[in-house]
Amino acid sequence: MKRRQLLASAAALGAMTLAIPAFAQDEKLKVGFIYVGPVGDGGWTYQHDLGRQAIEAEYGDKIETTFIESVPEGADAERALTQLALAGNKLIFATSFGFMDAVINVAAKFPDVKFEHATGYKRADNVATYDARFYEGRAVIGTIAGRMTESNKIGYIGSFPIPEVIQGINSAYIHAKKVNPDVEMKVVWVYSWFDPAKEADAAAALIAEGVDVFMQHTDSTAPLAKAQEAGALGFGQASDMANFAPSPRISSIIDNWAPYYIKRVGAALDGTWASEGTWAGIGDGEVVIGEITETVPAEVKAEAEALRDQIASGAYHPFTGPLKKADGSDWLAEGAVASDEELSGMNFFVEGITAQIPQ
Incomplete structure (x- = not known):
């Protein structure tokens, strides 16, 4: 299960x-x-x-x-x-x-x-x-990823294709795309929450596809270790994972x-x-954006922190229209905000993500 x-x-x-x-x-x-x-x-x-x-x-x-x-x-x-x-x-x-x-x-x-x-x-x-609401943190690190990628290919290691994980992938991509229109999102599924070997293999697969910045919704530090070997960048997941700062761990989502x-x-x-x-x-205060290290340019850090503060105050919701689904159909109209019910049942990628959600 x-x-x-x-x-x-x-x-x-x-x-x-x-x-x-x-x-x-x-x-x-x-x-x-x-x-x-x-x-x-x-x-x-x-x-x-x-x-x-x-x-x-x-x-x-x-x-x-x-x-x-x-x-x-x-x-x-x-x-x-x-x-x-x-x-x-x-x-x-x-x-x-x-x-x-x-x-x-x-x-x-x-x-x-x-x-x-x-x-x-x-x-x-x-x-x-x-x-x-992990997807709120994904919006912030997605912004950083979109700015930091040099290959215009960012990646995501997914555990299971369930709404919580799909929310995070979508949120990260939406906000990376906002700051970098050329960005592509690659996704690898490992079907485990904690399996360092599978997580490391997933990171290696993303890097082999040209991904130079990736995120994860899995529990171990193995992807960051692989990023360190390859010169890629990543983010701490669930905890700070500070042992990998200032690079490859350039920030983190802390639960x-x-x-x-x-x-x-x-x-x-x-x-x-x-x-x-x-x-x-x-x-x-339940989802915390960890230290944004000096590897990240000051203007990118400021942009990410401003987004974090907007989300925290309620001035901005990460799922605000206009947004379409990956199949091209309309989802959210201009200025419309996704409801909790919609997010709780999310089973689709947004427009621009070409990866498939396994059934």
Whole structure:
């Protein structure tokens, strides 16, 4: 199963508002996490584990945390969640889309346990969901990529062809094209969130096609290592990946989960926790544009930061018309903005991307 998938039914599900009672003052709250990759992946899982550490620092001896790493999506996830529930964890965070059905199944068996599922859309009285507007960050790094490419070929390593990833590819391309009308986008799919060998091979394939700047929606630092060998440029994904700065990592998209985790653990402690769905972005501090290094010219850095600030303030939406689909059909009229429902079900590339979306 995949971590993220079509979210089109999210609106119909609605946010649940049934609060679950607070914990007794003298009772330590046990909080569990399951991760799809290792905590040392340097990307997605690493950033979630920083969030776990943040709640330990915030709440001290009021809580106790544990995690299970490298949990495959599917039956293994159900076993891991059950293990955490049986161990007395009363708040459990499942941090990958493919854990969704496992969360729903296990939550039904443990109605007194609160579950939080990252990037999913299925909720229940004791299941909440949370997500980040990664496409906002892709607009910013797409701008940088469009300016920095010398070959006019930029690349994207995609994990799975699901809306979240397609949003990112489209957003990056739209904004690269705005600053560089000659830019082309190459896409390689690896069908994994964390597989350093496949990710490195994908980076090599892009470089072989003449790509000199690429982005990724996968979790390891392997693509940046390959870029370093080849003299290409790239971006940190999910975390800063600062070991590759100032080049090839010229900036990064950072997933800042700590404030959300602190808020939700606090709600569980004081009895205000309720099932709900959130989708936060740059303006909320959940999607962060990392350092833009000196490898990037000052005027390009200023342009990217201005775009970041416009998105953060709500003055600009990355999917603003006029925009057409890759098949030439109209999508957004001049000045129209894509709705969350449209983005949640995105299954097409925008005009100008010649790559195919696998079915």
